[in-house]
């Protein structure tokens with residue numbers, strides 16, 4: 001999830017070259033306090049525990065490059081705050097016996113994946129395990145939908161009374177304003193302008209973190225360590241439209257107004273079909289599932305095939321028209337990736353969505369177009385990413401845990417009180 005601190009400390013010149021030059025903006029510069037450094041180290045140690053558990057303090061010191069005394073202090077904090085627990089005592093061949101550390105399984109989050117027709121609510125622990133999940137229909141009006149969601153979440157909470165709920169992570173099929181947290185653009189949900197975060201926080205008395213579904217999928221990849229060592233990646237969610245999530249310099253990037261990465265709405269053919277955004281020939285008019293379905297109907301004259309799943313099934317069964325439509329979609333997808341590589345130069349491009357069920361057909365075409373579109377050098381690595389509601393839910397949980405641990409910890413009342421209590425003692 002984060003870079004190895006040892007690497008960062010010892011290879012400063014390499015990292016400068018690799019990750020760009022850091023410019024200090026004096027109008028918004030914030031001096032690094034010792035507390036900030038401690039918080040960063042603390043998050044790194046927590047990540048090592050999550051990925052290597054059960055792990056001893058000695059191992060953590062070796063893995064992180066931090067002094068044993070620093071590790072001891074951080075571990076004490078993490079235990080005190082309830083993130084981790086001490087477990088078995090292991091006696092090695094030499095030296096003192098070590099107490100093994102693991103993440104606290106009693107610490108959980110509510111994860112919420114809101115779709116146009118349904119929402120899934122789940123209880124997820126710090127290791128990404130699902131303790132339970134339930135589906136409910138999404139009512140049209142946002143207020144009614146939130147009321148329903150709250151009822152369901154309260155039921156789940158009461159079923160897991162022994163657990164500590166950290167908050168709620170929410171993924172939505174649209175863009176979220178990074179400042180107001182209101183939905184900016186959710187064409188299929190029609191909740192534009194609605195503030196889900198405040199509504200849920202008020203009703204549930206838990207901290208809420210919200211982001212779009214493509215970001216949740218990318219975060220899920222990070223959360224499970226599948227992007228270890230990757231600092232620049234782009235995830236393209238191919239569905240009715242094209243959604244994008246950007247990892248730039250190791251951080252999720254949403255830009256000034258939360259709309260960074262709307263590559264799907266960059267016109268690639270001024271004479272192309274009219275897009276829902278008002279422009280002609282947007283990339284998604286050629287590379288989305290909807291585009292493939294349209295192509296298939298045009299080629300075959302068959303209007304009975306109503307959804308992309310049926311189309312992909314036909315392609316898997318080697319139906320010539322379906323294969324042609326999917327190949328046209330793959331070509332458009334690969335060509336449009338030039339926008340992505342020219343803009344962001346990622347080292348990896350991840351594709352999610354139904355189209356990955358025909359990956360054997362799709363991948364060589366996208367790969368060839370991707371390489372042909374490079375301005376220089378070799379193309380980024382092309383892979384598929386975990387998709388579907390499980391990826392979005394675990395990403396939602398990760399969204400909460402990550403932002404919570406790093407940025408919002410001091411605002412968490414019970415923790416602050418605990419910490420204050422301890423420092424006063």
Ligand SMILES: [Zn+2]
Nearest residue numbers: 265275277282
């Ligand atoms: Zn458009």
